[in-house]
Amino acid sequence: DGGITQSPKYLFRKEGQNVTLSCEQNLNHDAMYWYRQDPGQGLRLIYYSQIVNDFQKGDIAEGYSVSREKKESFPLTVTSAQKNPTAFYLCASSIVLGDTQYFGPGTRLTVL
Amino acid sequence: AQTVTQSQPEMSVQEAETVTLSCTYDTSESDYYLFWYKQPPSRQMILVIRQEAYKQQNATENRFSVNFQKAAKSFSLKISDSQLGDAAMYFCAYPQSGGTSYGKLTFGQGTILTVHP
Numbered sequence: 001d002g003g004i005t006q007s008p009k010y011l012f013r014k015e016g017q018n019v020t021l022s023c024e025q026n027l028n029h030d031a032m033y034w035y036r037q038d039p040g041q042g043l044r045l046i047y048y049s050q051i052v053n054d055f056q057k058g059d060i061a062e063g064y065s066v067s068r069e070k071k072e073s074f075p076l077t078v079t080s081a082q083k084n085p086t087a088f089y090l091c092a093s094s095i096v097l098g099d100t101q102y103f104g105p106g107t108r109l110t111v112l
Numbered sequence: 113a114q115t116v117t118q119s120q121p122e123m124s125v126q127e128a129e130t131v132t133l134s135c136t137y138d139t140s141e142s143d144y145y146l147f148w149y150k151q152p153p154s155r156q157m158i159l160v161i162r163q164e165a166y167k168q169q170n171a172t173e174n175r176f177s178v179n180f181q182k183a184a185k186s187f188s189l190k191i192s193d194s195q196l197g198d199a200a201m202y203f204c205a206y207p208q209s210g211g212t213s214y215g216k217l218t219f220g221q222g223t224i225l226t227v228h229p
Contacts, residue, residue, distance in 0.1 A: 031215065042203055042219030043157075050215075058216060088155055098207055098215035100147070103157035 003027070004104035006091050011109045013078070013085065021076045021107045023091035031097040032074035036060060037088045037106075046089075049074055050097045078109065086111045114139050116206050118220035125194045126228050132179075133189045133223050135204030141165075145207055146180070147217070148189045152200040160202070163187065191225075199227045 004025045013019045023032065030051050035043035045058030049068040063082025068074055074093075078085045088108050092101040115138045125131035137146070148160040163171045163180050170178050175195075179188045191198055204220040 033215075033217075035217075037155075040222075042222055043217065045216045048215065090157060092157075092217075094215070100145070100159065100162055101207075101217060102159060103149075105154070105156045108155075 004091060004093055004102060006089075006104040006107050008107060009105070011107055013109065013111050015111060016080045018077055018079050019109070021078065021089055021091075021109070023074045023076065023104060024072055025074075025093045025104075026072060027093060027095075027102070028071070029093035029095050029102075030071070031094045031099070032068070033092040033094075033101060034058075034064075034066065034074070034076045035090045035092065037090060043090060046076065048097070085109055114206055114208055114218050116204050116218050116220040118202075118204055118223050120223045121221070122224045122226070124226040124228060125191070127194055127196060129194055130190060130192045131194055131225065133191075133202050133204075133225070135187045135189070135220055137185050137187065137204070137206050139185070139206065146178075146187045147205040147207075148176070148178070148187075149203045149205055149219075150198075150200045151203065151222075152197075157203070161189065194227050196227050196229060199225055201225075 007022045033048040034046040037043050047066045049055040065077045090106045091104045094101045117136045144165045146163045150158045150160050161173045175192045177190045201222045205217045208216045
């Protein structure tokens with residue numbers, strides 16, 4: 001089955017730690033995106049990647065980092081510099097940048 | 113800057129009835145997409161329907177249809193024969209078509225839909 005997977009579903013982090021959220025897709029999509037959602041709000045773009053080995057900052061990139069070494073994978077690292085990382089994180093992909101985006105199931109990150 | 117506005121924080125409907133969710137947007141572009149996404153309690157964002165601005169015909173997907181008024185920049189979602197599984201948060205979204213965040217989806221504030229049996 002084609003789709004987008006995210007792991008883990010729930011993640012707990014102690015203050016000062018870096019954590020990495022996984023996003024994998026087997027849809028053969030070129031573009032991938034990371035969004036953050038806070039309670040009762042819409043999504044805000046963290047980073048996006050148009051193609052392998054390329055990525056751009058979104059609206060709220062501070063305290064986050066990404067890599068795109070493979071077409072299928074777009075991991076997001078939440079660093080200790082992110083002051084308020086507790087949120088729901090959604091990964092998405094599209095055939096090309098700007099086309100219809102399809103979302104993974106999300107990862108809930110909680111800072112203890 | 114593109115903005116998307118959903119003026120109804122909450123809506124409710126009886127099972128089997130019809131409900132319409134409103135969305136307005138602001139853009140200077142002439143050709144673009146518009147989307148409705150559904151976010152159930154599982155929190156996964158699910159694509160409901162897509163409208164291409166150059167098409168005058170309103171998009172339809174089974175029980176879901178849109179009323180797209182390009183001049184008024186209005187994009188409402190109609191759900192017919194509402195089912196309990198339709199209960200969710202619904203987001204209207206517009207992809208940015210230029211600038212430094214090309215392709216970024218701008219979301220409205222969301223409308224919580226409750227379906228009563």
